[in-house]
Amino acid sequence: MHCDDAPCMAVCPTDCFYKTDDGIVLHDKDLCIGCGYCLYACPFGAPQFPKQNAFGERGKMDKCTFCAGGPADSKEEEYEKYGANRIAEGKLPLCAEMCSTKALLAGDAQTVADIFRQRVIHRGHRDGGWSGNPRREQERSRAGADLTQADELAYDATRQG
Amino acid sequence: MSLCRYGPTAWTSIALALLLVLAALFAPPAQAQAELDREAATAVVGVSPDIWRQVRSGEVDANFRDTRFDSTYNLVNSSGERWRQLRTRWVSPFGLIAVGGMIVVIALFYVIIGRKELSEPRTGRKLLRWPLFVRSLHWTVASLFIVLALSGLNLLYGKFVFRSLFGDAIWGSMISASKLAHNYLGPLFGVLLIVLLARMLKHNWPKRHDLEWFRQGGGLVGKGHPDAGFANGGEKLWFWLLATAGLAVVASGFVLDFPNYGQSRDTMQWANLIHGVGALGLTAVALGHIYIGTIGSEGSLEGMTTGYVDETWAKDHHNLWYEEVKDQALPEEALGGDRRPGDSPSETASRPG
Numbered sequence: 001m002h003c004d005d006a007p008c009m010a011v012c013p014t015d016c017f018y019k020t021d022d023g024i025v026l027h028d029k030d031l032c033i034g035c036g037y038c039l040y041a042c043p044f045g046a047p048q049f050p051k052q053n054a055f056g057e058r059g060k061m062d063k064c065t066f067c068a069g070g071p072a073d074s075k076e077e078e079y080e081k082y083g084a085n086r087i088a089e090g091k092l093p094l095c096a097e098m099c100s101t102k103a104l105l106a107g108d109a110q111t112v113a114d115i116f117r118q119r120v121i122h123r124g125h126r127d128g129g130w131s132g133n134p135r136r137e138q139e140r141s142r143a144g145a146d147l148t149q150a151d152e153l154a155y156d157a158t159r160q161g
Numbered sequence: 162m163s164l165c166r167y168g169p170t171a172w173t174s175i176a177l178a179l180l181l182v183l184a185a186l187f188a189p190p191a192q193a194q195a196e197l198d199r200e201a202a203t204a205v206v207g208v209s210p211d212i213w214r215q216v217r218s219g220e221v222d223a224n225f226r227d228t229r230f231d232s233t234y235n236l237v238n239s240s241g242e243r244w245r246q247l248r249t250r251w252v253s254p255f256g257l258i259a260v261g262g263m264i265v266v267i268a269l270f271y272v273i274i275g276r277k278e279l280s281e282p283r284t285g286r287k288l289l290r291w292p293l294f295v296r297s298l299h300w301t302v303a304s305l306f307i308v309l310a311l312s313g314l315n316l317l318y319g320k321f322v323f324r325s326l327f328g329d330a331i332w333g334s335m336i337s338a339s340k341l342a343h344n345y346l347g348p349l350f351g352v353l354l355i356v357l358l359a360r361m362l363k364h365n366w367p368k369r370h371d372l373e374w375f376r377q378g379g380g381l382v383g384k385g386h387p388d389a390g391f392a393n394g395g396e397k398l399w400f401w402l403l404a405t406a407g408l409a410v411v412a413s414g415f416v417l418d419f420p421n422y423g424q425s426r427d428t429m430q431w432a433n434l435i436h437g438v439g440a441l442g443l444t445a446v447a448l449g450h451i452y453i454g455t456i457g458s459e460g461s462l463e464g465m466t467t468g469y470v471d472e473t474w475a476k477d478h479h480n481l482w483y484e485e486v487k488d489q490a491l492p493e494e495a496l497g498g499d500r501r502p503g504d505s506p507s508e509t510a511s512r513p514g
Binding site: 007010014015031033034039041042045056058 | 234237238239241242244248249316317319320324329332333336337339340345418419420421426429430433
């Protein structure tokens with residue numbers, strides 16, 4: 001859900017990013033200087049400046065917190081700086097909670113992948129649910145099946161060079 | 162008949178369904194095809210490997226642009242990773258090697274070879290080298306350079322040292338001050354550097370004897386001093402480094418400092434790399450400049466502090482210049498303690514510096 005090897009963490013001059021035990025990447029707005037390096041590095045455009053001021057001042061960086069808040073002395077301060085900490089209340093991030101088609105899921109990557117796989121099978125795709133299993137793919141192609149569609153479903157954009 | 166149980170409504174439904182099926186069978190095929198085409202034209206593009214390849218190649222298209230209203234960014238910032246790798250694997254470590262290596266080389270040089278002393282005792286007669294305007298410009302640019310170098314080094318390497326050393330509170334204000342100083346003093350440095358370069362240009366046109374100066378390593382190789390005019394080969398090299406790499410650093414700095422002109426993320430990534438390479442290189446060379454100008458050679462610093470140098474120093478380091486101006490030498494007593502070099506008659510007459 002959040003990066004394993006987060007580019008923002010690697011390039012931050014103040015070292016204000018940290019990763020929680022749940023694998024959520026959060027940042028400390030008391031340390032952030034608004035230099036914009038995380039914006040240069042992030043593949044997904046996650047860090048965004050909240051404002052545009054004179055002399056190129058853009059404020060401290062905002063980013064998706066996975067609705068997990070951030071470092072603060074009180075709950076009020078945390079809400080003020082980072083928005084709701086729904087994870088601490090045992091809830092899903094708001095985007096996943098509100099998504100009307102349940103396209104957005106949140107949680108452990110393996111669980112999320114399992115849910116998507118079940119959906120593919122449930123909707124009747126012959127190979128999608130199993131694509132990526134080399135032995136099965138070999139058997140299927142030996143039996144003369146066309147696996148191009150399965151390849152497409154298995155395409156993982158994050159692992160392509 | 163079992164269907165009777167459902168009553169007349171069931172029968173009506175079945176009849177309607179049959180009617181629909183018949184209607185579909187007799188409908189003109191062209192219309193159905195047009196329907197499909199229309200749907201395909203407005204449908205969301207299916208995500209296929211080709212789409213991802215296009216996105217990752219950095220292609221910007223209406224279908225894979227990020228959603229902010231004024232954005233021209235691609236859905237996936239593929240160049241970000243390249244920038245990250247160039248910065249963290251090349252600029253950062255090699256910059257440290259360049260600056261750190263320079264410190265080590267200078268320290269070794271000082272310990273082994275030592276200070277460059279004057280070859281003869283001072284004559285006590287002084288030559289005007291740097292007028293007040295040049296000196297104030299030099300020291301302003303120099304101070305700004307040092308502030309920018311230190312804050313820049315802190316922005317690149319500070320987190321590896323000071324955060325664990327001082328704790329978050331001090332580190333936070335330190336790095337924040339570094340960024341503010343860097344961003345607000347940078348443009349001032351840029352403008353003043355250009356003025357300084359323009360003022361110094363006339364002394365720094367390359368001459369044939371500069372080649373010989375470099376061949377003799379500025380006097381290190383072989384005996385005696387190689388020929389030098391007002392500026393020697395080393396000083397000219399430093400001038401032209403500032404006039405090329407220095408201006409590139411200034412220009413890329415402006416690109417980074419004013420993101421409110423709508424330059425793209427990719428432009429700023431490249432500006433950042435040019436800025437880092439140039440600035441780290443100049444910082445390394447500046448250490449050499451500072452060494453030679455202060456403890457490295459006897460009698461150099463007073464030229465930039467008082468404006469005047471001793472005749473012996475001029476003969477040693479700038480023999481061709483000395484030949485030009487030797488008749489303008491003033492006895493030390495004539496300068497006085499608080500005499501401003503700007504008032505000196507020789508300055509207005511010959512306009513050195």
